[in-house]
Amino acid sequence: MVTMRDVARLAGVSITTVSHVVNETRPVAQDTRDRVLAAVEETGYTGDAIARSLVTGGTRTLGLALPLAGNPHAAALTAAVEAAATAAGHTLILADTHDDGDAERATLRALRSRRVDGVLLTATAGALAEPRRLGVPTVLLDRVPEHTGADQVGPENVQSTSDLVRHLGELGHRRIAMVTGPAAVSTSAERLLGYRLGLGRAKLVWDPELVASGPPAAAGDAMASLLALPSPPTAVVAGDGVVLVGVLRAARRRGLMIGTDLAVVSHDDVEWADLVDPPLTSTAHPVAEIAATAVRLLVDRIADPDRLPTTVRIPPRLVHRRSCGC
């Protein structure tokens, strides 16, 4: 590794001066500057972020901790966050939390030991207190539990789900089912709430028999059970993109025609939504906007640890296609 010392020697100045010209932290005579810059060029000096961080305290690094495995939505979010972080001049450290409280805590500690400036976290309930304990600036991403006293950014869930259900109701459906991920996840809980709300707005009664929530991988089986009911649903709202896959598979296995035998609407506008038959009605969540907002909030929080926590809800856009039966 070529160090500042090498550059300094070559330019015939002190490392102090090299530092100041590289960082532009104090005026340096023009010809000295030139000599230093030339030396930098010649040596291929890149600097050492590690050493720099040790003295400045900051790393210009953000941690992103979320359940990554087998989740296209998380993947999209990751890409969007990377873009936003880079735009804000930060590097991204990626860590999979496996949706597990212990793993989240461990991840957080690891990130903090790497001195990340801040963390974007999609947490289970188990690790919500950890960031404050560790004193790491954190914004909660995607999942937005109540009363955390933290900055958080996520989709608007209640209203949008309610709209989905109401639309189904207006189409004449009386038995509308809902399949979601684990109710312990705030996103699922909120969408479940929106579902009930929508039912009410459509003047329908809540039938617990018609809702299934659990691990996304089990969504297919859950849907199969719903369809096996004596009086099965004629419409279903899928809580998210991965649940949707299960729902669709179950319907297909049962030989149901989507849109005709069974209306399907879903959260998450998957990229293939227009490629299946019929094209899927769903809500499109502006991932880039969510990511950018989260990064902005985090950067603000890092700059001022004492500002009041902000919660931002970003409403999805309804993409109306034909699986709802229209």
Next chain:
Amino acid sequence: MVTMRDVARLAGVSITTVSHVVNETRPVAQDTRDRVLAAVEETGYTGDAIARSLVTGGTRTLGLALPLAGNPHAAALTAAVEAAATAAGHTLILADTHDDGDAERATLRALRSRRVDGVLLTATAGALAEPRRLGVPTVLLDRVPEHTGADQVGPENVQSTSDLVRHLGELGHRRIAMVTGPAAVSTSAERLLGYRLGLGRAKLVWDPELVASGPPAAAGDAMASLLALPSPPTAVVAGDGVVLVGVLRAARRRGLMIGTDLAVVSHDDVEWADLVDPPLTSTAHPVAEIAATAVRLLVDRIADPDRLPTTVRIPPRLVHRRSCGC
């Protein structure tokens, strides 16, 4: 931040001892150990990877640099690499290269200034020489150009594409088209080669009119042009998952029945392959295996910079469904 000094003070020992206890680098009397560990616990000491790295030289950090934007395959790869890196005891720094030579070079320099131990790189041709120039241990991922003298891991493309084409040929198709990403990308080039090879094996002639390669986003238009040909293809092989989407959209716009009017086979077994009509015949690339192999190669290279470069090709599995017309 609580430092070793704090722990040492609390435990009534020197920081040397704390260091040795924490790292288990030399024997320490049991009760001293206990006191130190207790102090660690009490203070919540996490260590400082930055300071540690400064003295040891290593960071136990790997960089992953690839074109991330709008590419589900890259996303899947990212998740797989994260898992593999974590399993190998490394942290992952994620960087989007935007498939651009200059950006790649800049990214590589940034990663090196962060002192990553090694880099996994999906590169354009423009930046292939950079890793060696910078002296960063690197393994090329996913795209595997010839003669790079570097470690590299990627899918087997020629044979698998050829098989796809041959299958189509055996089904009686005479005019088989191919749509891929940019020919400058080695993956596309190889698949194009496999396509020609398959054509030969099926005793068909190569008609340049039937192949389109270019930016994935333009795949739809490219496919539309192919379908508008006086004598349009009766079968098409899509170079990858994102091209596939364009192909399918174009076919749909033209009102073609997949599998009947137009046989479609594809690389990349997208998660929704069984949800469209008819289900798609495609090649499933073992992403986890590719990622794990790449990380292994990289770790080996870090351990021994002078070992001979290895190239690993991982063959995909053909998932035979019905879009081929069977």
Next chain:
DNA sequence: GCCGCCGACGCAAGCGCTTGCGCTTCCCGT
């Protein structure tokens, strides 16, 4: 002609950690 000021730069103290030496004890063999 002297003082003060300002522009241009260098000194050296750390940041928190690892690690090669070296210093104490303490015990055991003779």
Next chain:
DNA sequence: ACGGGAAGCGCAAGCGCTTGCGTCGGCGGC
């Protein structure tokens, strides 16, 4: 009773950088 070895620890250097003080000329104002 004494020498020597081993076990248990601590000292301090130094990783590559930033930054608060200083130093050193040179120049203008009086």
